[in-house]
Amino acid sequence: GDSVTQMEGPVTLSEEAFLTINCTYTATGYPSLFWYVQYPGEGLQLLLKATKADDKGSNKGFEATYRKETTSFHLEKGSVQVSDSAVYFCALRGFNKFYFGSGTKLNVKP
Amino acid sequence: GAVVSQHPSRVICKSGTSVKIECRSLDFQATTMFWYRQFPKQSLMLMATSNEGSKATYEQGVEKDKFLINHASLTLSTLTVTSAHPEDSSFYICSARDTGESGNTIYFGEGSWLTVV
Numbered sequence: 001g002d003s004v005t006q007m008e009g010p011v012t013l014s015e016e017a018f019l020t021i022n023c024t025y026t027a028t029g030y031p032s033l034f035w036y037v038q039y040p041g042e043g044l045q046l047l048l049k050a051t052k053a054d055d056k057g058s059n060k061g062f063e064a065t066y067r068k069e070t071t072s073f074h075l076e077k078g079s080v081q082v083s084d085s086a087v088y089f090c091a092l093r094g095f096n097k098f099y100f101g102s103g104t105k106l107n108v109k110p
Numbered sequence: 111g112a113v114v115s116q117h118p119s120r121v122i123c124k125s126g127t128s129v130k131i132e133c134r135s136l137d138f139q140a141t142t143m144f145w146y147r148q149f150p151k152q153s154l155m156l157m158a159t160s161n162e163g164s165k166a167t168y169e170q171g172v173e174k175d176k177f178l179i180n181h182a183s184l185t186l187s188t189l190t191v192t193s194a195h196p197e198d199s200s201f202y203i204c205s206a207r208d209t210g211e212s213g214n215t216i217y218f219g220e221g222s223w224l225t226v227v
Contacts, residue, residue, distance in 0.1 A: 042220065043116075043218060044218040089153065097159075098205070100154045103152070
């Protein structure tokens, strides 16, 4: 069945460091891929998405490219800020269902 | 602003009581809504799909009689945790599907933190 695997955390970085959070997926068909962010004590917020192969989603300095050949959707940011500290979830959408990765907690230190 | 709203955002209830969580679509009609549960330090797991005017479809392993879902209108779905126990303490989040102009987009609510004491 459909599933998402993402790197375990927590990831601790200094401010302005480069961020990569790996995400790979297994799916039948051609799902849409998403990154959601959950700030402490809050709900899920859509960070970015890509709907087909080679699409690049971007938002707030974060980017992820839908790689069909490697079934990956890695999240990257060139320079993280303390305010980026949160839990990041990779997800795929199969028809109406979302399948989430386990989440990666990011801690950014000043 | 939020297009899917959940209420309450936080609730504490006594063991053995029931608690209801509401999920509303604010700007669109949603024939389908979804309920997820997040265990501490784990990912979100789909509990059930809520269909307006019909019975919810539950995922394997989810107790139908414990987690009652009602989707009585096109903008409201409710999740009632019956006879709550401390192990039901969790983060519950809903999502709603908008098949209108946005083109089959799914929006998530802010989530509800349930603590059973």
